[in-house]
Amino acid sequence: MSQRKRAASNKSRRPKVIPMRLDATFFFERAVQSLDRFHYDKALKYFRRAVEYEPENPVNHCNMAGILSEMGRYEESNVILRSVLDQIDPAMTECYYYLANNYANMELYEAAEEALVRYLENDPEGQFLDEADELLDLLGYELNRPTKIATIKSKENMYAHDKARELLEAGRFAEAVKILEDIIERQPDFLAARNNLGLAYYYMGLFDKSVQTITEVLDAEPGNLHALCNLAIFYQHANRDAALRSLMEKLRKTVPFHPEHVFKLATTLGIVGEHREAYRHFRRLLKTGELSGEPSLHHFAAVAAANLGLFDESDRYWRQAGRLDPDSEVPAFYLKKLEKIRAGEEKPPVHYHYHLPFEEQFKRWETSPGLVSEALKRDPLIRSSFFWALRHGDRRTKVQVIQALGLVADDEVIEALKAFLVDPEEEDELKRVAVLVLRSIGVQDSLVVTFSGRTLTLEARRKSAKLPVWDSAWQAVLEQALENMSGRYDVVQQHDMMTLWVDYLSRVYPEVPKLHKASGWAAALEYWTAKMHRRTITYSDLVNRYGASQASISRYANRIDEACGIREKLDLTTPAFKEPK
Known part of the structure; x- marks a missing residue:
């Protein structure tokens, strides 16, 4: 082949060679892939290469420290974390929190306490404040004395924040909102409190306020994982697909350091339908064993596996959840449901809550x-x-x-x-x-x-005893009365009819008569409502509109009067019904 032909041949082949760009992002992605396979040695190697390409990026160093911590090499992890604080980025205060966790795992509780106090002193509104509270409790137990928190800047609001969190966990959302709003008014930069306030608004169904509050957290700290996860769930429920897609791009690239944050991210990914990514994180948590005693974690892993068609894995995880929580109905319910999912009779569950479905x-x-x-x-x-x-x-x-x-x-x-x-x-x-x-x-x-x-x-016109339950038969009477009175009586008059019905039921309870003829009772309620408002009412009107007999309407009207004493209160001496002239 001539030199010219060889040159032309080489030139024609050049476009087929795809150059590989080796940079920090490349090695970060390789590290994440290794984490998915639980190859921690390889993940550590790739994170080290990422550090070599971007030595001034503290996040790369923290990722490397996180891997070392998961491998149980706590002292090596601490060396890296201290170098970040001393040489690379002293403002990265979360490193103190990571140090505290490592020291606690090493059973060096005094050192853990010192690092944790440093974290709280320097970052009182940080994203790990909730976890720091839990670690404070653990250290207090291990040290057998109260933790030294006298100098923490956020001490004034920490106890109030703890109380608000307890109220949230108990489902007392309105009370939690009041406390959290007071905390934020006193300390606007308390991001953990603001985050929980957004969550409380969401639980109460106040969607716009919840999104606004979480957005304020992210304006102050764009990488706040709790806020990002909460916002993703909010967008999912509101069907804001475009906003959710943009947010998910960030969350897919996130590799949390702390197990509780991995759990938060995994459940969020599952809720928004990212089952494969969720399953990857759940398996990682179960592999490390730190949260493997939580039945909810096994339930979440089972849900993710079911959505991926991994039914044998789902069966195994739900059975383990049942062993860990034998009093719960949830594992047994889903194991029974799994049989129908395998047979193609039902679809996999789409929600990740550890309770029975709403329906x-x-x-x-x-x-x-x-x-x-x-x-x-x-x-x-x-x-x-x-x-x-x-x-x-x-x-x-x-x-x-x-x-x-x-x-x-x-x-x-x-x-x-x-x-x-x-x-x-x-x-x-x-x-x-x-x-x-x-x-x-x-x-x-x-x-x-x-x-x-x-x-x-x-206005409430009469007192009545509290009814322990509201019966569907009582509701049927009410609906017939409202349907017939609509357009003919104003809202206040309809309200008085409802109040009268509740008053009657309360007075006779539990000896409520069997309501075989709802139309007759409904007509009797309209009769007394008309009397209370000095409106003319005729027998013919009620019979024609309700289809009940005069005898039934008269009998039920008298029963209501006997219990509630309406005639005496209104000083009525006229016959029960005014006949047309």
């Missing part, structure tokens, strides 16, 4: 209201799902939720239902059900309600 809770409520009542009181996750459904569910779900919340009837529920009454976006009929539930659980004060754009104050 299953309602099924059980219909057969045994006490079960859901206890679950709502005991489990904040179930409680938060009900509050969310109150704001964002369909009409049928909202009716069920309002009635279910009436079974709990605590201050949190009362505040949520009162807020529901003034929301201009909610339907008037749903608000009437909420008013009824509030009256039935003994709320006697005035209620402010927005009906059809008008704000009204509904």
Whole structure:
């Protein structure tokens, strides 16, 4: 071959050679791939190469320290962390927190305490504040004395923040919000408190306020993992796909250092549908063993595996969850469901909460209201799902939720239902059900309600005993009365009819008569409502509109009067019905 031909041949082959760009990003990605396979030696090697390419980037050094920590080489990890603080970036205060964890694993509790106090002194609003609180408790136990926190800048608000977190975990969201708002007013840069405030708003169904609050956290600290994960879940529920995709690009590249942060990221990825990435992190946690005693972790890994078609793995994880938490219904429920998933009869579960699905809770409520009542009181996750459904569910779900919340009837529920009454976006009929539930659980004060754009104050006209449950038969009577009175009676008059019905039921309970003819009872309620407002009512009108006999309507009207004494209060001496002339 001539020289010219050889040159032409070489030139034609050159475009087929793809150059490999070796930089810090290349080795970072190789390290992450090695982590996925639990090849920690290789991951460490690749992180070291990333450090060689970007020696001034403290994140690369921290990644290397994190791998060493997971491998149990705590002293080597500490050498790197101290070099970051001393030579590369003294402002990277989270290194003190990492040091404290390493020292605690080495059982050097005095050194761990000193490092942790340094962290809290220098970064009182840092992203690891929640975890630092837990480590403080552990150190206090191991040292058998209170931890030395006298000089921590955030001490004034730390105890209040602890209280707010306890309230959140107990499902008492409104109380937590008040405390957290006070903390932020005193200390606006307390990001952990602001993060939890956003979460509390979200649990209460106040989506816009939750997003605004989390955005404020990210404005102050763009890499705050808790805030990024919370925001991703918010966007998922609100169907903000474009915003979620942009956020997920950041989260997929994140490799958390601390196990609790790996857990947070993994559950977030699962909730937004990134099951493969979620499964990778869950397996990593189970492999390291630090959280392997948590039944919820095995449940989450099982859900992720089921969505990936790894049914044998799902079976194994749910069985382990059942062994770790034998009193829970969750593992057994999903193991039974897995049989149908394998057969193609059902789809894999799409949510990662460690409780029974929302629909299953309602099924059980219909057969045994006490079960859901206890679950709502005991489990904040179930409680938060009900509050969310109150704001964002369909009409049928909202009716069920309002009635279910009436079974709990605590201050949190009362505040949520009162807020529901003034929301201009909610339907008037749903608000009437909420008013009824509030009256039935003994709320006697005035209620402010927005009906059809008008704000009204509904006064309680009579006292009534609290009803322990609201029966569907009672609701059927009420709905017939409301349907027939709609357009003919104003909102206040309809409210008085509802209040009368609750008053009657409360007075005769538990000896409530069997309501075989709902139409007759509904007609009797309209009759007394008309009398209370000095409106003319005729027998013919009620019979024609309700389809009930005169004898039935008269009998039920007399029963209501006997229990509530309406005739005596109104000083009525006229016959029960005014016949047409």
